Amino acid sequence: xxxxxxxxxxxxxxxxxxxxxxxxLVEVGKFLGTHLISGMVPAFFIAGAxxxxxxxxxxxxxxxxxxxxxIAYPVAAFSGGLLTVCSCGxxxxxxxxxxxxxxxxxxxxxxxxSPAVNLIALSYTYTLLxxxxxxxxxxxxxxxxxxxGAGMKVLCGETEQPAETSSVIIVEEExxxxxxxxxxxxxxxxxxxxxxxxxxxxxxxxxxxxxGITSQLLPRLLTILAExxxxxxxxxxxxxxxxxxxxxxxxxxxxxxxxxxxVGGIFLCGLIAAAFPLSDxxxxxxxxxxxGNFVASILGSMMxxxxxxxxxxxxxxxxxxxxxxxxxxLLLSAPAxxxxxxxxxxxxxxxxxxxxxxxxxxxxSALSGYIFGMTF
Numbered sequence: 197x198x199x200x201x202x203x204x205x206x207x208x209x210x211x212x213x214x215x216x217x218x219x220x221l222v223e224v225g226k227f228l229g230t231h232l233i234s235g236m237v238p239a240f241f242i243a244g245a246x247x248x249x250x251x252x253x254x255x256x257x258x259x260x261x262x263x264x265x266x267i268a269y270p271v272a273a274f275s276g277g278l279l280t281v282c283s284c285g286x287x288x289x290x291x292x293x294x295x296x297x298x299x300x301x302x303x304x305x306x307x308x309x310s311p312a313v314n315l316i317a318l319s320y321t322y323t324l325l326x327x328x329x330x331x332x333x334x335x336x337x338x339x340x341x342x343x344x345g346a347g348m349k350v351l352c353g354e355t356e357q358p359a360e361t362s363s364v365i366i367v368e369e370e371x372x373x374x375x376x377x378x379x380x381x382x383x384x385x386x387x388x389x390x391x392x393x394x395x396x397x398x399x400x401x402x403x404x405x406x407x408g409i410t411s412q413l414l415p416r417l418l419t420i421l422a423e424x425x426x427x428x429x430x431x432x433x434x435x436x437x438x439x440x441x442x443x444x445x446x447x448x449x450x451x452x453x454x455x456x457x458x459v460g461g462i463f464l465c466g467l468i469a470a471a472f473p474l475s476d477x478x479x480x481x482x483x484x485x486x487x488g489n490f491v492a493s494i495l496g497s498m499m500x501x502x503x504x505x506x507x508x509x510x511x512x513x514x515x516x517x518x519x520x521x522x523x524x525x526l527l528l529s530a531p532a533x534x535x536x537x538x539x540x541x542x543x544x545x546x547x548x549x550x551x552x553x554x555x556x557x558x559x560x561s562a563l564s565g566y567i568f569g570m571t572f
Contacts, residue, residue, distance in 0.1 A: 223466030238389035239285040244447030246292030261299035261354045269342045272302035276309035283311040283537035284458045288450045291544050305345030312532040313337040324511040336564040344556045352549050377434050384427045454540045461536025465500045484521035484569030492522040493562040496530030506531045521569020529561035
């Protein structure tokens with residue numbers, strides 16, 4: 197179904213196939229067909245929920261500017277690694293936790309860790325690249341994310357988040373929800389996202405076959421529908437109507453703030469990838485010198501790689517002679533940031549912080565790849 201939507205979207209613009217804008221349109225079509233529904237849309241609902249439902253004091257206590265860094269940074273790195281989102285999908289969630297009082301260091305730690313690695317990506321890394329790549333990737337992402345977060349705080353300092361302007365009145369009444377109810381609500385939101393990505397397909401299809409459903413798409417759609425209905429039911433039971441309206445409005449406002457910039461960035465990525473094919477740079481990647489890792493980190497940070505799809509690309513490049521060092525660099529920098537994600541980050545964090553974050557990702561990814569390459 198998603199493949200059909202992707203192909204159909206690209207086909208709409210087939211008269212432009214011979215023009216210079218075609219590679220950008222193809223990348224946008226792929227993104228809309230594969231990441232919009234499965235990653236971006238659920239991420240906006242999660243971000244809106246974080247901004248409306250999570251207790252600001254709790255976030256400030258765990259990841260605030262004055263929180264214990266020995267707790268704040270590991271919590272940010274670990275919680276980021278639990279999500280299955282791309283470098284663009286994490287932006288709205290990052291915005292939500294930043295607006296709720298997270299310190300700049302832990303917030304950017306989360307921003308790096310979330311798209312760079314997750315449990316599914318680690319499993320896929322093990323399947324295609326082996327145990328060594330899997331273990332080192334997990335360790336290097338966590339170490340790099342914490343280092344980058346600390347670097348952001350040192351270089352940029354803490355800044356007071358501007359108060360949001362809104363035309364809606366926030367309900368100030370004391371909520372009777374329990375922490376367990378809120379946890380279940382957020383777990384269901386994440387479950388919808390994970391199901392939409394296809395990660396749970398083997399389990400879903402096995403169950404569907406037992407009851408006679410053999411379609412390749414229907415079992416997943418029915419599962420997502422059931423999860424959404426359950427989510428709607430508990431939302432209506434546990435939340436006030438005004439809170440739900442605020443949640444939906446917040447999700448919508450984040451969508452219009454971030455999504456157009458993401459699409460524009462992906463279009464530019466397609467043009468850049470067509471003008472400078474990665475294969476043209478293979479001569480830089482056949483050994484583990486720092487210049488090769490640095491080039492791999494820069495190229496990776498400009499391209500749009502999915503957390504899991506990137507593993508396949510790196511696996512293919514290693515078959516063509518890429519040294520494990522630059523390969524690890526690409527595994528870290530490419531999923532962590534991209535031109536679209538940086539463009540979407542600018543209105544949230546500002547041009548200076550966005551540029552510093554990009555530079556730190558490039559440097560620490562290259563350094564991590566170089567260290568990993570030294571073990572071969």
